[in-house]
Amino acid sequence: MTRALIIGAPRSGSGKTSVTIGLLRAFARRGIRVRGVKSGPDYIDPGFHQAATGLPGLNLDSWAMEPDLVAHLLRQAAKDTDLLLIESAMGLFDGIDGGQGRTGAAADLSRLLGIPVLLVLDVSGQSQTAAAVAIGFRHYDPAVRMAGVVLNRAGSERHVRLSKAAIEQAGMDVVGAVMRNGELSLPERHLGLVQASEQPAIQSHIDRLADVMETSLDLDAILSLAIEIAPDRGATGAHLPPPGQRVAIASDAAFTFLYPHLGAHWRAAGAELVPFSPLADEAPEKDCDACWLPGGYPELHAPQLAAAAVFRTGLARFAETRPVHGECGGYMVLGEGLEDANGATHAMTGLLSHSTSFATRKMNLGYRQATLLADGPLGETGQVIRGHEFHYAKVTDPGTDEAFATIADGTGQPIGRSGGRRAHVTGTFFHAIARVTI
Incomplete structure (x- = not known):
């Protein structure tokens, strides 16, 4: 049985990449066969996913790929894997006017495949207001289910208590909080993050991220949020064929x-x-x-x-x-x-x-x-x-x-x-x- 969970956020820069990479390594340490997936056309993040797990990454794109191809690729990735963590690009609902279910947003994947979302909220500069953001995500599209919340970049234990209490009073589960830490950031350049393959110390950095996730988040609760993936139904003609033998x-x-x-x-x-x-x-x-x-x-x-x-x-x-x-x-x-x-x-x-x-x-x-x-x-x-x-x-x-x-x-x-x-x-x-x- 393979399970899957989407990791989303309100916007780019919320810290979901660091959370995803840390969780991938933390689950791998437990002996769980875990693979990272990136929503959208980002070709850099899959390299970090592979560095964290040792398994090749994958892109799923609801605009560029027909729905049958999306489902096929996900189910192919589920083979010999226990857990798939799908990292959203940009904000969870951010996409283009490409037609129903074809916007390129990670929310399309949630609707198409029934996969719930772990919402990463950057709570810096706010506390109880984070609950209003979480409630908005829960009700914006009933077909996209918010399964839990991670508080990111919290400034103090009091900050965590205020934010967590407000969100839980609204009926949503908070599975942990990551404190503000500039050392968790990854270096960037003109096309995004500097590639994992170009960072000599990437493995030690991923280990630091995993250490933080293990001490800050409830990994058992997060694992319980993931849902089972249905078996693959076979190939599709939407693949790009090889250019030669x-x-x-x-x-x-x-x-x-x-x-x-x-x-x-x-x-x-x-x-x-x-x-x-x-x-x-x-x-x-x-x-x-x-x-x-x-x-x-x-x-x-x-x-x-x-x-x-x-x-x-x-x-x-x-x-x-x-x-x-x-x-x-x-x-x-x-x-x-x-x-x-x-x-x-x-x-x-x-x-x-x-x-x-x-x-x-x-x-x-x-x-x-x-x-x-x-x-x-x-x-x-x-x-x-x-x-x-x-x-x-x-x-x-x-x-x-x-x-x-x-x-x-x-x-x-x-x-x-x-x-x-x-x-x-x-x-x-x-x-x-x-x-x-x-």
Whole structure:
């Protein structure tokens, strides 16, 4: 039997990531097979979930994924797992006008799968008022059940007593309180948290979080709030198929953003994923039949990538006969040049003709629906793919290549043409999550 619980909050910055990571490690210490899940397209938090549990993370997105795919992925993750903790993105009900149950909010997952919510309330700057917030969450949508409350960033025991008493008088259970502690925060940069893989002391930090959760929260009560997950009903056609049978995957500090569900499905479909490191000046293996350059942080490693002659030459030879696709950071590397934050321009692979810049930063963030303009690694002409963009770089020279896709935002408003394609090479700032089949 596998059980699941959503960890939500009124807003970003409430501390739910720290609470989630600490709980994951605390339950793992008890011998519970626990796995973390992230609601929405955030590709950084699953790395922290994996660091805390040793099990691959997962993204579930109610806008980008059809309901059958959401349910299938969750139930697949439940195999050989005792507990799934699903961390909400932003506020629990925050999403877009994407249609009923397709807003991208974690609340959609609660309605679709019947999973209750553990509400993390940052009570700094308030006490009894926290009860009004909790009551609002309980009544805002009766289909989304608030199972319990965690008080976070409390300033004193008196603060805890006042907040807890008011919430419990309103008929809601408080399962513990975490005191204010600046040492529990995780370092951040322009795309969010610094990745777990880049923090040498991440394991000791996770252990500190787990220590706090063990002493501050009632783990038995939290475990009792989780509900049983139904068995998987089988596969769905909304998966993004593997781009080849043997796929070279760029994988290092510059290329990190491959969604866990994509890699897992590609392997389940029989594909072999062969990692290589452009930063180590490695080229894709010659016996692979496709190459994938994920997103990441090439803007932080542009001089090293520009000097990677073996990588650049090997990728060019590979692209003469086989497909190469780049997403976001991978798309930037496929272009002619990349301007870094200091204004220095570095030569990239030149397999596409555009150029990008990180010097004048502007955040591009949002869901995207892409219609493919030609057959390629993501599907056939006319195939619709859902995903998102999240980057600060911009195209400074669009180049002369044919467009990769036409894109619309999450509400269906047209944005225009996106990305580029030339012979076997394609790329776009758009991160693909799942296909549209209905």
